[in-house]
Amino acid sequence: MPRDFLKGAADEYDVIVIGSGLAGMTSANILGRAGHRVLLLEQHYKLGGLATWFLRPGGHIFDVSLHGFPHGMIKSCRRYWNRDIADRIVQLNNIRFDNPQFSLSTTFNREDFTKLLTTKFGIEHQNVVDFFDTARGMNFYDDQATTTKQLFERFFPGRDDVVRLLMEPITYANGSTLEDPAITYGIVFSNFMSKGVFIYEGGTEDLVARMKKELESNNVDIRIRCGVDRINVKDGHVESVETNGRTIRCKAVVSNANLKTTILKMLGTEVLDKDFIERANAVRLNNSSTQVYMALKEGEHIDESSGDLFFTSTSKEFRTDLLLSRDITSRTFSFYYPRTRPEKKDRYAVVSSTNANWSDWADLNDADYEASKKDLVETTIDALEKYLPGIRQKIDWAEAATPRTFQHYTRHEMGASFGTKFEGLGVSRELPQQVGGMYHAGSVGIIMSGWLGAINYGVIVSNEVDQALVSKAFPV
Template sequence: MPRDFLKGAADQYDVVVIGSGLAGMTSANILGRAGHRVLLLEQHYKLGGLATWFLRPGGHIFDVSLHGFPHGMIKSCRRYWNRDIADRIVQLKNIRFDNPQFSLTTTFNREDFTRLLTTKFGLQQQTVSDFFDTARGMNFYDDQQLTTKQLFDRFFPGRDDVVRLLMEPITYANGSTLEDPAITYGIVFSNFMSKGVFIYEGGTEDLVARMKKELQANNVDVRIRCGVDRINVRGGQVESVETHGRTIRCRAVVSNANLKTTVLKMLDPNLLDRDFVDRTEDVRLNNSSTQVYMALKAGEQIEESSGDLFFTSTAKEFRTDLLLSRDITSRTFSFYYPRTRPEKKERFAIVSSTNANWSDWADLNETDYDASKQDLIETTLDALEKYLPGIRSKIEWVEAATPRTFNHYTLHEQGASFGTKFEGLGISRELPQQVGGMYHAGSVGIIMSGWLGAINYGVIVSNEVDQQLLRTAASV
């Protein structure tokens, strides 16, 4: 008999959380801690969404997206998860860049970037200071018409090299482009510039295991392999969700699924305002990614001077279209040393990441798809050989992931790695006005991309759900 993944689940909860990305898990944890009855449904067999991992023969573990986040993660994890998790967040201090315009190493914080911009790039101290202050002062309510390119032109006209240094890591981190609103760059950039780039020591599998333990300690009912087919609405209010042939009643739903999937597929669009549906349909998905995972043989090593994060490019100038092109010129290498997982086997691994378009991969037949993945692997190894001569002979396992891979495992539309473009944020925030008790938390509007943004959006939404549950309980 097939396993019943809902065995023992109740027929009714206060809240159903759809999806166990960091926003979904954080919402579930806060609401469970507040005493609400919470059911967390995950369609995959692992928790974490894109913040997950996979195991390969030889004891090799790969993180899908453990590549760095701002210092604010420590505070958020301590407050909304526990100190045990927060205390395992450590700084990455060796961030490297190499491209035709410059080569440098940085600790990736404001002080060191100021030093580099004034000494290596020859900028005036006041100009640099004013730029950092402007970025730090940005918030959600600022002018959305100012683009990131216009922001750079204001402070660094004609300095493509400076733009490359300041922009490339953020584009890698959340898919931001020069054409997007400046606030989508400035807020994320200033978060990183506060104290640098951090990582979770122990690997994603350790983080998610500790989060699951915390969820269960707060009485959250966690269920895997339970995708939601439909969210039912009655009288303008969330009534239930349908999963695995069961209808489970609830007073609120938090969807951590893709925004467009939530509104246009899980809900009945006929129950929503036509203008709201039209605007949702017009929301642009963000780009996807390709990644190449490489594990070294036992006994083989990578020198720590190779860096933690290494932004490389062969393009003569910084252009968004080049970052997304199938003719890859820019790769970001993440180096994993034994200190990444100090309690596991001594292993070294490398993950190469590139931004990518869904359209370049979606319609390939299986033969061409397999050939394209192999080409991605070979060209990545060729690029890596420039920095680590002889690396091919040291690698025991290598494989590639594409936008189709991310779509398959996460169900993100078009394999979107960073949710939707900026206009998605308004749709996400307006959802409770369309359906009472219906909320969305996830990667929207770029600002909310990344690990810290996802967790903090989960915090915002859970507080709103908590207030709604208390109001409706008081009115009964």
């Protein structure tokens, strides 16, 4: 008999959280801690969404998600998870760049960037100060018509090299482009510039394990392999969720699934206003990515002078279309030293990440798809050889992930790595006005995006749900 992943689950909960990405888990944790009956449903067999990991022969562990988040992650984890998790967040001190326009290393904070911009790039000091202050002062109530490109033209006209330094890491961090609203860049950039770039020491498997333990301590009922087919609505309010052949009642739903999937598939258009449906259909998905995971043989090593994050490019100029092109010119290498997982074997790994278009991979037949993945691995190793001569002979395992990989495992439409573009935020926030008790939390251009943005959006939404439950605003 197939396993019943809902065995022992109740017929009704206060809140059902759909999806165990960082926003979903954070929402579930806060609501469980507040004393509400919470059911967390995850369609995959692992928690974490894109913030997860996988194991390969030889004991190699790879983190899936892109790494590097602002200092604010420490505060959010300490307050909404626990000190045990927060204390394992450490700074990356060596962020490197190499491209035809410049080659440098930085601690990636305002002080060091100010020094670089004034000395290496020759920008007037006051101009740098004004730029940083402008970016730091941005918020969601600002003018959304100004693009990131226009922001750079205001402060650094004709300086494509400066734009490259300031923009490439943020594109890597949240998928921002020069054509997106300047606030989606400025807010993220300022948060990184406050104190630099940080990671979780111990690996994603350790982080998710500690989060799961915390969830269980707060009585959250966690169920894996439970994809949601339908969110049922009665008299304008969520009534239940259909999963694995069961209908489970609830007072509220928090969806951490893709915004468009949540609205157009799980809810369905018949319960929503026509104007809202049109705006939901118009929301643009963010880009996806390709990644190449490379693990070194036991006993082989990489010198830590190679850096922690390494932004490389062979392109003579910075252009958004080049970042997304199948003809890859830009790669970001994440280096994993033994200190990344201090309790594991002394192993070294490198993960290469490039932004990518779903359309370049979606329609390939099986043979062409496998050939393209193999080519991606080989060309990436070739690119890494430039910086680490002889690395090919040291590699024990290498494989590639594409937009199709991310779509398959996360069910994110078109393999979107960062949810939707900025306009998705307004649609996401309006969901409770369309359907009572229906909320969405995830990556939709929210401040800081990535790991920290996902957690903070989970915080915002769970507080709203908690207030509504406590005030008995939902039908009993």
